[in-house]
Amino acid sequence: MADHQAVEKQTLPPNPEKATLDGRNKYLGFWFFLGGETVLFGSLFGTYLGLRGGVVDGPGPADLFHLDLVFIMTMILLTSSLTSVFAVINMKRGNYKGLLMWMWATVALGIAFLGFEIYEFYEYYHAGLGFTTSAFASSFYTLVGTHGAHVAFGVAWITVLLIRYRNTGLTLTNAPKFNTAVLYWHFIDVVWVFIFTVVYLLGIGG
């Protein structure tokens, strides 16, 4: 197995993630999947925008949101996208160690983000915003929670990849896998940018 890998490494084409038909299919299929995810989050955003005024007796957006916390979360997630870009750059250079290292950094930042999000939800809950308190509460937790679930899934996915391929070197099989995982990661980062704007900035300023 080991010498087989060594041969592959030398003959690896410049864009290993798109060198095979399987890799190209994965890449295109994943873009389509993200198109569907866009509608998914679009529906959640629409629901939230329709219901964010429905606070009844519970706390509203302006009572709860603190921009400092959300700013830190945004910075963490944006940085995690950056580290995943470094990972792909290393992949294209054939530096497998660098790929692994930067992907681990992405995972760590993702976990940090999730920690902040759990802390945030915990705070809101103790400020009187239960999941069933009001339509605003339900739609807020659903939108931000779905995003959080996506982050958690991404963390689990990338971790599985990193452990599975910890010492195989870069191959034509795992390059598309890392590539699609990074694509996914960018997507949930972009969704967060919209959450930051539509939920938090609009919640405090609008």
Place this chain on the structure above:
Amino acid sequence: MSYAKAQSKNVVWDWLTTVDHKKVGILYLAGGAFFFALGGIEAVLMRIQLMFPDLAIVQAQTFNELLTLHGTTMIFLAAMPLLFGFMNFIIPLQIGARDVAFPFLNALGFWLFFFGGLLLYVSLFTGGAPDAGWTAYVPLSSNSPGQGLDYYVLGLQVSGLGTLIGGINFLVTIINMRAPGMSMMRMPLFTWSSFVASMLILFAFPALTIGLLLLMLERLFGATYFAVDFGGNVIIWQHLFWIFGHPEVYILILPAFGIFSEVIPTFAKKRLFGYSAMVFATLIIGFLGFMVWAHHMFTVGMGPVANAIFAVATMAIAVPTGIKIFNWLLTLWGGRIQFTTANLFALGFLPSFVMGGVTGVMLATSAANYQFHDTYFVVAHFHYVIIGGVVLGIFAAAFYWWPKMFGYRLSETLGKWFFWLFLIGFHMTFFVQHFLGLMGMPRRVASFLPGQGLDAMNFISTLGAFLMSIAFIIFLIAIFASTKNRDNVQDPWDGRTLEWTVPTPVPEYNFAQTPLVRDLDPYWYEKHEGDGKIKAAEPLGEIHMPNATILPVTISAGLIVASFGFIYHILPLIIGGFIITFGAMFVRSVKEDHGYHIPVEDIKRDKEEGK
């Protein structure tokens, strides 16, 4: 796994683990036909109840459950899977591909659909099926007692996931897997329309996913999106549902349009008139399909401006549809028309569907819509487009592609009996319903009173439903009585497209050598301009195939276990189900499966046996 080992497997295990697009296609057809029969029985029960005024054969609650199951079944579990069956089997053959882009996901899509459908039907045995109509409007659905609506939400969620996966698979297959020379504008119209329908699936189903998610959280976890006293809003459900629901009807009709565009030229012995206009009309219908969802909500109170915009957008769809109708007519014009059963269904479709289109434009007139809304006029309209369009398309496809799929030709005699009885029964059932609706009979009522002028037409309508049932039974008989017609099955209709160039039964690798496509209607081109044989684009070589796997069944089964956990609030089941599902996904991700190769000798041997 070696090739020989792959060949010698237990039959049941083989079908459970197959990732062959042709077998998955047949599974879709079988599953869809099963649910089609169930939905048909539900329809006949409803028509029996409405045969005479004041009948009490089924109670009002049962009637509500029947109409909900009928609509849900026919849309999600019958029409779409039946079309998916043909798409699965035919698209790779039409574009000269050995396989779909994601064989594993393809199988997963089928099992998700099938298990989701079964989950919905479990509700019949657990104290009440869903009873809020296939549209499940809140707050009727969010407050519906019992578990029926929970089964609806989770069953559709699981099967919808399967549809979404299937849609992505078709999109990538059509873009990436085409044979050399098969440019986009040389693709057969069935492939084109399936491509656009897959686009619609991709962008419409997530809205349903969210709608169902919200309804599930509302019903099972006390969320308050639709609870007005908590600041909720019931109209959000209607928007989410129809943002999905309107494209959904185009998801159904576009592949049917594609089928007619295959059948009509083949039996008119003429190329399709206005191929590129057909392609662009399909694309425009697909695009406009997303712009018109609120025409289902004219009476909700959106105001005259919104109503007017959606009314105009809706009427605009009549333009590309009209282009298609005229192109089919002009394809027939001057052709040497063969009245085979498949073509009869196509010819019967044209006037039937136009009638449904005309009532569609009437319904789109938002001012008049206040009069039509929720009456039998609407029921008549959508059955004219769905039966007159989609179902006739499915039957045309069945008679057209049956020889290629199953290795025998369906009896033309029985087929013609089937066609005429079905067509007459269909018009008998639904034509009178226009007038019932205009006279004010509301839809979804379990009974009606005598002496209001509704008796005779309801009676006629029920007789028509009986006639359709008899016709369908004749079709079932034809399936079993025609098995001896095993001659002339490779290219029985003088086919135009690549699926008729492969031997019957189709080898698992489809094409021994990837074909070279030199024109639109490549097989006709080679028959008339070449030597009647498709040129090969590559030398004979060993062929790479994916391994069969049980993981799609495992992933789907895990979701069903978790669904039961959600419905009955049993946490261990939820966790256990997700462990099964994500565990199977984990295995799939971690265990590299590189498939196997079919050696050249085996392909050569197949070729000699086939010819």
